[in-house]
Amino acid sequence: MENILKSLQILRLIEPGEKLVNDGKYSEAVSFFTKLIEKYPNESVLYDKRASCYIYLENAEQAIEDSTNAISLDNFNLKSYFRNLRCYVFLGNIKKAKYYAENGLKYSKKSNISNINNELFQIELDNINKIQDLLNSAKQSYYQKHFIDALKYLEEAFLIADPTLEQRTKLKKGVSILGNVITNGVCKEWQLFRGKILLKCKQYLVLKKIASTMEKKYPSYLYGQFFTIYVKYIYDEITVNQAQSKLREIIKKMNNEDDNENDFFDNDDIVNEILDFLKQSEELESLRNKYNDEYKQGNYYSADHGYFQCLKIYNKYELYSISYIKLLSNLSNTKSKLNNYKLSSEYSTKAIELLETFVFGSNNKKLEIKIREINKSLLYKSLFKKLYMRRASSYRQQQYYTKAINDYEFLLELLPNDNEMKKALNDTKNENEYNNNNNNNSNNNNKSNYKNNIDRMNQDDNYYTILGLNFADNPNTDTIKKAFHKMALKYHPDKCQNRNDNHIESAEKKFKRINEAYSVLSNPELKQSYDNKLKYSNFFKVSMKPKPNIPKKKTVSTDELLDQFIKEENSKKFFFGLF
Structure with missing residues (x-):
């Protein structure tokens, strides 16, 4: 009888605390129950009530401490077992969570109050095992x-x-x-x-x-x-x-x-x-800065080669970051400088897609979402602009006018008051319209353009003669490098500071052409491509000479002759040419 009266008294005492909990005043409720615990330290229900307040305050450690005290005072306080198992799951301690689930189930069965409690603890135990697996x-x-x-x-x-x-x-x-x-x-x-x-x-x-x-x-x-x-x-x-x-x-x-x-x-x-990531990134950043200096000095081939080596290291270690995107941008730039517009646009595309993943979460967002998010992320807005502009320019050089127009229109959505962008868009549209209008004459135009290219290559002023070399001598890399240094030293604009303006301007143009020649001839891939063009042009010089004593059986166009020649040479293991 005495215990029942005491329990009723405690229930009346906790009513103000429960009201505080219902009103969402959890910190005040903690203070209220703390005072009651000081007065009645052996009442399991008081620890149980304060533990519930700590859970609302997301203080799992304190909730576990109070629930454990409640259990020590009353082994059949099933709420405290349940509360502890949930708190330990929240803290990631599966072993402890399983302990309280198993003991909760044990005392629930002993109490024999309700099968619902048994089912509840069994479900929690099964869930804990699932989480562990x-x-x-x-x-x-x-x-x-x-x-x-x-x-x-x-x-x-x-x-x-x-x-x-x-x-x-x-x-x-x-x-x-x-x-x-x-x-x-x-x-x-x-x-x-x-x-x-x-x-x-x-x-x-x-x-x-x-x-x-x-x-x-x-x-x-x-x-x-x-x-x-x-x-x-x-x-x-x-x-x-x-x-x-x-x-x-x-x-x-x-x-x-x-x-x-x-x-x-x-x-x-x-x-x-x-x-490891930061260590590798520090090394790569130092390496990239080195090749940035090469780029600033106009050594585009060296910078391009260096950037590509950096890219391979990034890919090897999967070091994907904004720095990686900037490296792709650098590569796109050097490819453009070396007139490789196809690779320039490809690197730009790869960088754009990755940057969109960083900023938007994917690269499939609607246009209005992209514009809004880019304007919110001022840190990346200039990078987006740079990449889209370079890709549009590369598309334009390849005569992919529709793709270039799409990029310029996107940029105008992003920068509606940019007059430079408006002009680029209008120019590209005009080029596209001109290209479409002359589509019927494209074959003749292509022949004419190709003939002009051949004529230009047949001129004495090719990349070899610019460096003081002879194409037929097949100079090696060291010879090309020595020739470049000799010519660069001779025509460097700093050497002409005391001359007249016309002489300085002429030296600057010559120096630019020397750098251009070296950037191509020092790159094995670009050199091979350039050499093939010169070989083909020489072939035409020889092949197209009139031979009056030999009657022609069949008239063959220049284009057909070129196609036949390239096909034959590609089937061989090496190219005969002039060597």
């Missing part, structure tokens, strides 16, 4: 580099751990079924692991969302800080030096917290991969 599968898939599978298993575990996610998630086509949905209902370690997998799956926009969550919600979580700095670097929001400075500070904190003199990162994949 899914997490193991996610880790195994990740280490086997099956990243899509790893993400699928992990996100399925998320949906079980936080049932509210299912209500906020729309299943859709794509890599992630959760997309940008906030996943704060699961432990921060799992969220970080998801970020690591999304990086491998190139889901950069979701990656950025996770980094933002780590920074705002878990500011003292050192691994989260590590990850946030990493994501800021790949988005070009901080430099390599800034990133490494911040990382050194975090490493000190990690070592101090663990009081461990050993290599702290031996068994930590996330930290190891990020440190």
Whole structure:
């Protein structure tokens, strides 16, 4: 009787606290129940009530402490078992969660109050086992580099751990079924692991969302800080030096917290991969700056070759970032300078698609969405403009006028008051119209253009003679290099500062032609292509000479003769030409 009266008294005492909880005043409710606990320290229900307040305040550790105290005072406090298992799932401690699910089920059966409680604990126990299996599968898939599978298993575990996610998630086509949905209902370690997998799956926009969550919600979580700095670097929001400075500070904190003199990162994949990334990126950035200097000096072939070597290293280590996109932009630029407009447009396209993935999450967004998002991200607006302009120019050089017009129109949507863009668009449309109007005469025009090219190559002023060399001598790389240095020294504009304006202008033009000649002849691929053109032109000089003593059996056009000749030469293992 005394116990019943005491219980009724406690129930009356907790009513004001329950009202505070119903009004959403959780901190005040905590203070209220704390005072009651000080007065009645052996009442299980008071700890239970305060634990529920801590859960609303997202303080799982304190909720576990109070629920554990409640259980120690009353083994049949089933709410506390349930609360503890859910809190441990939230903290990512599956072993502890399983312990409270099993014990909750045991005492529920002993109490024999309701079969519903037994079913509830059995469902929770089954779910915990499922989560454990899914997490193991996610880790195994990740280490086997099956990243899509790893993400699928992990996100399925998320949906079980936080049932509210299912209500906020729309299943859709794509890599992630959760997309940008906030996943704060699961432990921060799992969220970080998801970020690591999304990086491998190139889901950069979701990656950025996770980094933002780590920074705002878990500011003292050192691994989260590590990850946030990493994501800021790949988005070009901080430099390599800034990133490494911040990382050194975090490493000190990690070592101090663990009081461990050993290599702290031996068994930590996330930290190891990020440190490797930053180390490699620092080396690549230094290398890229070196070739940027080559470009500024007009050594386009050397810069192009260097950029391509950097690109291979980036691809080898999958170091995809805004820096990688800028490297693609550099390559597009050097290809354009070397008149390789096809590769220039291809590199621009690759850079645009990757940049759109970074900024929009995909490259399939509608035009109005793209324009809005680009204007919001001022950091990348100039890069978008540069890439689209270069691609449009390269398309134009290849006479892909429709593609060029599309790019210029996109740029005008982005920069509606840009007069330079308007002029480029109008000029391209005029060229396209002229091309269409003369389509019926295209064959004749092509023959005429090709003849003009041949005539130009037959002139004495070719790239070899510009460097003081003879094409027929087949000069090697060292000879070409020595000839270039000799001619460049002779005609450098700085040597003509005391001459008249006409002499200076002439020297500048000559120096430009010398650089142009060297950029082609020092590139094995460009040189071979150029040599073939000269060989073909020489062939025509010989082949087209009149032979009065030999009657012609059949008239063959120049184009037909060229096609036949190239076909024959391509079938041989090497080209005879003049050698």
